[in-house]
Amino acid sequence: MVINEPDYFKLLTNKISKLSGIILDSYRDKYLKRRIELRMKVVGIVDYKEYARFLEKDENELKTLMDTLTINVTEFMRDKDPFEYFRDKLAVDIIERKQKSQSKLVRFWSAGCSCGEEPYSIGMCAREVFPEDWSISVYATDIDEKCLKTASEGVYCKDKLKKLDYNLKSKYFDKTENDYKIxxxxxxxxxxxxxxxxxxxxxxxxxxxxxxxxxxxYFNENQKVKMITKFHEGLIKGGFLVIGKSETLPNEIRHLFEPVSLKNKVYMKV
Ligand SMILES: C[S@@+](CC[C@H](N)C(=O)[O-])C[C@H]1O[C@@H](n2cnc3c(N)ncnc32)[C@H](O)[C@@H]1O
Known part of the structure; x- marks a missing residue:
């Protein structure tokens, strides 16, 4: 049984945000409680105050807790439109620019890649449109190590692939008895x-x-600004940033990017 008081729970979530840098306001309390109490049970702690102290001392527990809390929902070609836009429009622009600079290497970054469905979708779309002798490099990062392990193994159940055309499935996956392997x-x-x-x-x-x-x-405005400033730094001039369907760029950094397609949430570094 967990000894709780609402105030201690709030103190604990504040402490987790402070230690991890991740704002938890967007998660429902009920969800947070369930996940946090699961970890408390594993480490044998029954009160929030003590668990807060434990997290301060034990970096590994903080990492494990964050892996448990961050939601990793995703699938191949999630919200298909931005991928089609990337393949049909952005790639054409990138090819033209690369040809001018006589480069045959393109680099993409899936930031917050979850278990790999997004970076593999990017890779497949890119391989379909960039010339065969061009190298495509997809960086895929996440804070959640368990997800990264799944991502690098590249094995998925058929449900995750439901938005993929038959052609892409057969070209980019080996079918095993129950799953598909990249x-x-x-x-x-x-x-x-x-x-x-x-x-x-x-x-x-x-x-x-x-x-x-x-x-x-997952982030507050300040963290969003910092993160998008880093994307700006990492992109070549004229490079693109694609964000989620229901996300917006903070006002403070809008001058760094020009909208390319508001429907698909695509921006270009100016
Ligand atoms: C809902 S998934 C999105 C996956 C994919 N981008 C998509 O749209 O389908 C959110 C991902 O963000 C990751 N994440 C959360 N906070 C993060 C942080 N501070 N740094 C890196 N990744 C983070 C989570 O671990 C999770 O895998």
């Missing part, structure tokens, strides 16, 4: 890495497009 594809590489969007520097300084979708919901 195949190696020529000149298409993925780099999975733990990265905290609230603290760490941009993953590269030569990015053609950053996808950061359905992640900002």
């Amino acid at each position: 195949k190696n594809t020529n000149k298409l590489s993925y780099r999975f890495k733990r990265h905290d969007l609230t603290n760490d520097p941009p993953i590269s300084k030569h990015l053609d497009t950053v996808f950061c979708r359905n992640v900002m919901i």
Whole structure:
């Protein structure tokens, strides 16, 4: 049984936000309680105050708790439109620019990649449109290590693939008895890495497009500004930023980007 008092619970969630840098206001209390109490049970602590002290001392527990709390809902081609827009419009623009600079290397970043469905979707769309002899590099980062492990294994149940055309499924996956496993594809590489969007520097300084979708919901305005400033730093001039359907750029940094498609939430670094 957990010894709780509402005030102590609030103090505990404040402490978690302070230690992790992740604002938990967007999560419902009931959800937070369920997840936090699950961890408390595992470590044998029954009161919020003591668990707060434990988190302060034990970095590993803080990491495990954050893995338990962050929601990783995703699927291949989630909200299909931005991927089609990327394939049909953005890629054409990127190809033209690269040809001018005689480069045959493109770099994308899926920031907050969850269990890999987004970066693999980016990789497949890109491989379909960029010339065969061009190298495509997809950086895929998340704060959740368990998700990253799943991502790098690249094995998914058929439900996750329901928005993928038959062609893409057969070209990019090997079908196993129960699942689908990502195949190696020529000149298409993925780099999975733990990265905290609230603290760490941009993953590269030569990015053609950053996808950061359905992640900002976790952050306050200040953290959003910091994170998007880092994307700006990581993108090449004229590079694109794609955010989630229900997300908006904070006013403070709007001057750094020009809207390209408001419908698809695509912006260009100016
Ligand atoms: C809802 S998923 C979005 C996945 C994918 N981008 C999509 O739109 O389908 C949100 C992801 O953001 C990650 N996340 C939350 N806070 C983060 C942080 N501070 N740094 C990096 N990733 C974070 C979570 O672990 C989770 O995998």
